[in-house]
Amino acid sequence: MDIRGKRVLVTGGAGFIGSNLVDELARGNRVIVIDNFSSGKLGNIRHLSDKGAIGIVTGDIRDKVLCRTVTRDVDVIYHLAVQCLRVSISDPEINHEVNATGTLNLLMAARENSVGRFVYVSSSEVYGTALRVPMDEQHPNEPTTVYGASKLAGEKYTLAYHRTYGMSTMVVIPFNTYGPREHFEGAQGEVIPKFVLRALNNEPPHIFGDGAQTRDFTYVSDTVRGIMMASECDMMIGQTVNIARGEEVSIRSIAEKIYRKLGKGHISPVMETARPGDVRRHFAGVEKAEKLFGFRAEVSIDDGLDRYIEWFKTRGYDFGALMKEDVVFNWEQK
Numbered sequence: 166m167d168i169r170g171k172r173v174l175v176t177g178g179a180g181f182i183g184s185n186l187v188d189e190l191a192r193g194n195r196v197i198v199i200d201n202f203s204s205g206k207l208g209n210i211r212h213l214s215d216k217g218a219i220g221i222v223t224g225d226i227r228d229k230v231l232c233r234t235v236t237r238d239v240d241v242i243y244h245l246a247v248q249c250l251r252v253s254i255s256d257p258e259i260n261h262e263v264n265a266t267g268t269l270n271l272l273m274a275a276r277e278n279s280v281g282r283f284v285y286v287s288s289s290e291v292y293g294t295a296l297r298v299p300m301d302e303q304h305p306n307e308p309t310t311v312y313g314a315s316k317l318a319g320e321k322y323t324l325a326y327h328r329t330y331g332m333s334t335m336v337v338i339p340f341n342t343y344g345p346r347e348h349f350e351g352a353q354g355e356v357i358p359k360f361v362l363r364a365l366n367n368e369p370p371h372i373f374g375d376g377a378q379t380r381d382f383t384y385v386s387d388t389v390r391g392i393m394m395a396s397e398c399d400m401m402i403g404q405t406v407n408i409a410r411g412e413e414v415s416i417r418s419i420a421e422k423i424y425r426k427l428g429k430g431h432i433s434p435v436m437e438t439a440r441p442g443d444v445r446r447h448f449a450g451v452e453k454a455e456k457l458f459g460f461r462a463e464v465s466i467d468d469g470l471d472r473y474i475e476w477f478k479t480r481g482y483d484f485g486a487l488m489k490e491d492v493v494f495n496w497e498q499k
């Protein structure tokens with residue numbers, strides 16, 4: 166299916182990955198974003214809405230009536246709205262309501278309105294920690310957090326809608342993604358932006374656990390390209406696919422790279438207690454994406470970090486003021 170010229174709905178389109186996806190989709194489609202702006206920012210998509218290139222609906226996917234309204238006359242849904250992992254630790258219920266029930270709401274609405282394609286953006290957290298590597302799509306699902314479990318529920322609903330009702334649904338599983346617009350603040354804050362911000366302020370990185378835990382970091386332009394290529398692939402209907410670089414990197418080595426790149430290689434990390442439910446190892450199997458639709462990540466870790474640091478430095482941010490939002494997170498706090 167060629168997705169150009171289609172009417173497309175992006176849930177969570179004001180968020181980090183969602184807004185980067187909207188930038189690409191808006192080039193050739195009529196795009197509507199639904200977002201409740203709980204973590205998303207209008208500033209991420211204002212450059213498009215101001216010139217009438219996209220429509221924005223401020224609303225919540227927990228609202229079934231609204232889900233029915235926004236899915237009318239839509240050809241493709243990219244479903245990215247989410248409550249994040251760190252929120253799940255202090256507030257498991259909202260994670261369930263948004264990530265699991267919210268997905269079901271959208272599927273019900275999509276079916277009622279005969280939406281042509283439903284692309285569920287899941288998360289590598291559905292696998293839990295690696296039991297074997299590389300982790301292909303057959304890897305067991307043993308999520309360690311309510312977030313991972315709620316994302317898995319969304320996956321299973323999405324595939325059940327294909328098997329039960331014949332809907333054209335699919336599941337795309339990005340691994341850790343980084344790049345422009347990634348969150349550095351509070352509960353949403355991610356590890357790479359936090360390291361960059363702290364390094365720019367001559368502050369040490371805070372590493373939770375021993376730093377030997379690994380992730381398969383993927384630059385956001387690759388993640389977005391992978392999501393779009395998957396969504397156009399007819400063989401993906403009823404299928405699940407990983408989107409990642411296929412390279413394992415430890416958190417400690419990411420900190421070292423960032424601090425070296427910013428000329429702060431002499432600053433030693435502050436070691437904190439491990440985050441509850443933190444996965445030990447993530448290393449994606451990426452063959453299926455290459456075989457089905459020819460996707461391979463293009464941006465190396467070094468290039469991606471250089472691009473991100475450059476983007477961050479040229480934002481005109483007040484790095485000192487931003488540090489105030491970079492709280493060392495207390496997992497029990499709401």
Ligand SMILES: NC(=O)c1ccc[n+]([C@@H]2O[C@H](COP(=O)([O-])OP(=O)(O)OC[C@H]3O[C@@H](n4cnc5c(N)ncnc54)[C@H](O)[C@@H]3O)[C@@H](O)[C@H]2O)c1
Binds near residue numbers: 249267289
């Ligand atoms: N960032 C990563 O490293 C990563 C990795 C794997 C998978 N993913 C997946 O990618 C998707 C996007 O993640 P992200 O990092 O861009 O997150 P994000 O927090 O930046 O974006 C989520 C968006 O959803 C919106 N939202 C939250 N609750 C909502 C609700 N009830 N109704 C409507 N909108 C709501 C938020 O305001 C935000 O704009 C998620 O589905 C996530 O599971 C992210």
